[in-house]
Amino acid sequence: MVKTTLAAQDMRVSWGSIFGGVVTALAVSFLLSLLGSGLGLSAVDISAAEAPDGMGTGILIYTGLSVLISLALGGYIAGRLSVAEGRVHGFLAWAVSVLLAVILSGVLVNSAFNAASSIAGSVVSATGSVASGAGSLLGKGASGAADLVKNAFGDINIDTHSAAQNTDQKVQDVLRKSGIAQLQPEYLSQQLEAVKNDVAQAGKKLVQAPDSLDAIFKELVEKIKARGQDISKEIDKDKLAQAFKNNTDMTDEEAAQAADNVIRARNETVKTVQEGINNVNKQIEEAKVKLEQAKQQALEQAEKAKKAVAKASIWSFVSLLIAAILSAFTGHLGAARARNRLY
Structure with missing residues (x-):
């Protein structure tokens, strides 16, 4: 009976499962953002004239890891709730999370550059500060x-x-x-x-x-x-x-x-x-x-800002691409775990 029910669900998308995965991804992302902000501020000496060496790279690495963790957990929850087609539900949870992040950040995709620099800023706010800082330098006019x-x-x-x-x-x-x-x-x-x-x-x-x-x-x-x-x-x-x-x-x-x-x-x-x-x-x-x-x-400052934005955009693209694959994989694991509990 269980196998018959699962077979009937194989070709059906459970948007409730996807919604659960999206909520999970955004909640975990928010928590990691708070943690990253706290760790970052505690490491900064406000009396220093310049930021510590390597701080920008550290922010990008933390951002990438946060994206992977939050979306991987979202994919797992989506797969676990859907029982069947875990990869599909995990991937759709990733896709909806990314689209929702773009909308929540107030950026409707005008160009690939704007979208890439804004997505990571929505998932983890640290990356967004790089892009906004560059904009202020380049936009003085x-x-x-x-x-x-x-x-x-x-x-x-x-x-x-x-x-x-x-x-x-x-x-x-x-x-x-x-x-x-x-x-x-x-x-x-x-x-x-x-x-x-x-x-x-x-x-x-x-x-x-x-x-x-x-x-x-x-x-x-x-x-x-x-x-x-x-x-x-x-x-x-x-x-x-x-x-x-x-x-x-x-x-x-x-x-x-x-x-x-x-x-x-x-x-x-x-x-x-x-x-x-x-x-x-x-x-x-x-x-x-x-x-x-x-x-x-x-x-010189504009050139530095341009390179920083380009670096952040590429890092965001790579992180989100890996997250898509990881979300599909964890979705598969979640669905497999759910099926094992049903047998």
């Missing part, structure tokens, strides 16, 4: 670039007040009427303000296109160089003297003397402004070096 630019450009100081000239109001009026752009009272301050804007615009471009670092810095340096050359242009003394003569009651000699005084004072101011521009150029070069170093460090 514009925000990370903005921080780098802000830090690099933070030391660039442009003093627009250094261009101030203390000149008599009558002299300023004459300078305005002279038609000489470089002698306008606001000219030097405007040029320095323009340099300040050039630096700000370069910063915005770097945030939007961090890969164009060399081209953006080259353009910025050329702009500042051109402004410096414009500021340093020689003033037509005769034209300035004529402006004094036309707009005042000065004699030729007095107009020439006034022109000399204005040019001499302006040259002193231009010298100070040029020193400021040279200092800005030096600071820009230092900012470029900082950004290049930061970019290189970011690339």
Whole structure:
């Protein structure tokens, strides 16, 4: 009678048995996760600057063993409850556990990469932290670039007040009427303000296109160089003297003397402004070096994160593949044990 009943069940799938195996697998996985977290935290020195050597490998090994143990037990329970077709029920318990783990972790399979890195994180949470850490490194985007630019450009100081000239109001009026752009009272301050804007615009471009670092810095340096050359242009003394003569009651000699005084004072101011521009150029070069170093460090960290995720994904694939085979085998053992008890 028992043999007849078993034969009738051979071609039937017992979803109740599979459900029992899945519940077992997830419960054991949760317990092993707690144990792994406790052992891992107790082994970590929070005062240490870096994690102990080999800790990442240890996490992966523990994760793999936890996957095997939990799914093997789930397969055994599924086979034990089903009595017949233990391999099938063990394998289906593994499959449902994996699918349920993906759903519970909030990851619907967008790609093989996402699925592989998330499955192990659901079965044992330690692996998931590797993937999430990599994501935070690789996903900074514009925000990370903005921080780098802000830090690099933070030391660039442009003093627009250094261009101030203390000149008599009558002299300023004459300078305005002279038609000489470089002698306008606001000219030097405007040029320095323009340099300040050039630096700000370069910063915005770097945030939007961090890969164009060399081209953006080259353009910025050329702009500042051109402004410096414009500021340093020689003033037509005769034209300035004529402006004094036309707009005042000065004699030729007095107009020439006034022109000399204005040019001499302006040259002193231009010298100070040029020193400021040279200092800005030096600071820009230092900012470029900082950004290049930061970019290189970011690339190195991203490469490490990529390798860590790849390693975790491969480890997860191997563990789950072995677990599938092991679940089918333990399911067979469970069903055989159940049949032996019935005979």
